[in-house]
Amino acid sequence: MEEELELSGAQWAKKFPGSEDTRYLLGNFRLAVEDFLHAMKEAGIKIVIRATFRPPKRSYLMHFAWRIAKKQLDPEKVPNMQGVNINWDHGTKEKSVNAAKEMLPALNIDKQVIKPAIRSQHNSGLAIDMSLSWNKTIELKDANGNTVKINTLPRNGLNKQLIAVGKTYGVQKFKGKDDPHWSNNGF
Ligand SMILES: [Zn+2]
Numbered sequence: 001m002e003e004e005l006e007l008s009g010a011q012w013a014k015k016f017p018g019s020e021d022t023r024y025l026l027g028n029f030r031l032a033v034e035d036f037l038h039a040m041k042e043a044g045i046k047i048v049i050r051a052t053f054r055p056p057k058r059s060y061l062m063h064f065a066w067r068i069a070k071k072q073l074d075p076e077k078v079p080n081m082q083g084v085n086i087n088w089d090h091g092t093k094e095k096s097v098n099a100a101k102e103m104l105p106a107l108n109i110d111k112q113v114i115k116p117a118i119r120s121q122h123n124s125g126l127a128i129d130m131s132l133s134w135n136k137t138i139e140l141k142d143a144n145g146n147t148v149k150i151n152t153l154p155r156n157g158l159n160k161q162l163i164a165v166g167k168t169y170g171v172q173k174f175k176g177k178d179d180p181h182w183s184n185n186g187f
Contacts, residue, residue, distance in 0.1 A: 005087035008065070008075075008099045012086060013106035016057040018122070024053035026125035029184045032170040033128055035143065039165075040132065043140040043150070050108065050129040050180055054122035057084050062107050062116040064088065068100035072115075075100070114179065120187075127183035128171075132157045143168035157182075 006012075022033050040047055060081045067073040068088060075088040075096035090096040104110040121127035137151040142165045150161045157163075157180055163173040172186035 005085050007090055008068075008086050008088050008096070008103060010102045010106040012061055012065075012103060016055045016061065016084075018054040018058050019052045020049045022049070022052055022128070024125055025128065029126050029170070032184075033182075036166055036169040036171045039141045039169075043134070043138045045132055045134045045138065045140075048131040050131065051122060052128050053125045054120070056119065056123045057081060058107070059116065059118055059120060059123060060084060061086070061103065062109055063118040065100045065103040065107060066109055066112065066116050068097060069104055070115075071097060114176065121183040121185070126185075127181060129180040130157065130182065131180050132162070140165050143170070 022030055022037070025033055037047060061084070064073070064078045068075050068078070075090070075093070078088045088096060088100070090099055104112075109116055122129075134150075134155050137149060139147050140150055140162070142148055148161065148165050150159060150165075152159060152161055157173065166173060166182060170184065171182050172184065174181035174183065175186045
């Protein structure tokens with residue numbers, strides 16, 4: 001029997017929702033993240049969590065919607081994923097690309113400049129995406145109880161002093177650049 005396929009489009013973003021709650025992170029990593037978040041809050045850092053656990057099926061949608069929308073991959077060449085009965089091919093290239101473009105804001109990746117990973121630490125509950133900001137020199141407790149002055153720029157998640165403190169908690173900044181991604185191992 002042939003599978004019933006549904007054309008790609010923004011409605012797909014609701015089918016495999018991701019989480020923004022730390023309670024869906026895994027075991028010790030959850031504890032590490034919550035301790036780090038607590039210390040950052042105490043220091044006056046503004047935190048906006050964008051993503052924690054993400055089902056593999058959502059990563060599949062993000063990865064291929066992004067590549068089709070950026071015209072890096074032909075819609076008919078996308079591999080299938082079991083349990084995701086999506087048809088990326090709307091018959092014409094233009095319609096297929098437009099449908100993929102529609103999916104980007106729905107999946108919160110319309111501003112993403114790097115191709116979303118097809119597999120990531122999010123799929124195992126071992127990563128968190130968060131926007132961080134503050135507006136003056138702050139004092140932040142590391143996991144060993146030391147108070148660390150954060151007095152360099154930038155005042156966001158790319159700050160090297162902040163990244164060093166995160167590491168003491170076991171929360172490591174993504175090794176690439178320009179991304180709000182932290183994980184158990186930096187990947
Ligand atoms: Zn991430």
